[in-house]
Amino acid sequence: MSNVKNNVGSGLNIVAVNGENGDVETFAYLNMQIGNPNEILAYLKNIDPGMIVLVASFDDVTAKMTDEMREVFVGMGSTLITSVKHRDNWVFAGRAGSDNKSLFEKQAANDQSTNVYGDWPEVVELSGCYPRTLTDGKVS
Template identity: 70%
Template sequence: MRNQAAVLLAAVSVVLLITWGFSIKSFDVLETAGYILEYNDKDQIKPKFQKATTTGPKCSLARVCPSDHFALRISSGAADVVGPKICFDGKIIMSNVLNNVGPGLNIVVVNGKNGKVEKYGYLNMDYGNAEYILTYLKEIQPGMIVLVASFDDVTPKMTDDMREVFVGMGSTLIKSVNQRDSWVFAGKSGTENKSLFEKQAVNDEKTNVYEGWPEMVEMGGCIPRIPTDLKEHL
């Protein structure tokens, strides 16, 4: 009887430990899953990023980035069919596979000092509230690396004020982004230094790859970490 009781107690303990571990994990998922405005709630965002690359170049780059840089690769959506992909420091943060992309501006906000992903999601530039979208963009704190990929048309709710926010992050192309253009960008909030990470494909019926849509655009590279003493280096 004692042996049976001991076995039963051990089995119950294992079940409780598994249940407790699952509960903690679920709670952590709900707390860490980001969302943007009302267009991407916690249930729509996958709780885990794709496993990070541990050796060799990250984000499919040709070389390993220096220790004071982060690897990144950003692909825009293809027409209004295939969603964009954003990779940072070896982790796929947003993609069709993760089912966390959407029409408009797909954005990942990263702490530029330690590389921690602060939030990610998409701004619906078709049905979204322009005032809320602008407020969100303006609230991105200095010292953040901002990664952006277009999907579908990003211009219906785009305003001059929104464009100026991206100019303040280092964009030089945002003012020329028009209807159905493809656009990818990586910049730093709090600095107006021109970003080297930006690409655009213009919607032109003479050069469009898809019917009524330009080609998708992609770019990658090594972006410097933001130094601890931010003001000194901006």
């Protein structure tokens, strides 16, 4: 995903990757300012179990964020989504339909006294190797 490919935008930038073969199944940016909350929730709920889900926030993602949307991310392994506030930066890699908590998640809180970019907190990045899903549904 990149601005060059015109497939990122304000809100939640999401990629769903097939956990078995690594193919990108879907990608989207969900506009959390003017998007329809019902459509956003439906998109999140339609991500198939076993998919590896990569998410990065851009701009404020809390305007249309509902508790039910947060619970979908908790169901993917997020432990920080419940604390994401106005203009926080948040990145996450998890697995749809997993009860396991993800180790791949970071948040930078929007705090005027510590913000690096005026009204914005520092950049957050993740790196590492995410385990794939085997055909029998187990993780390797």
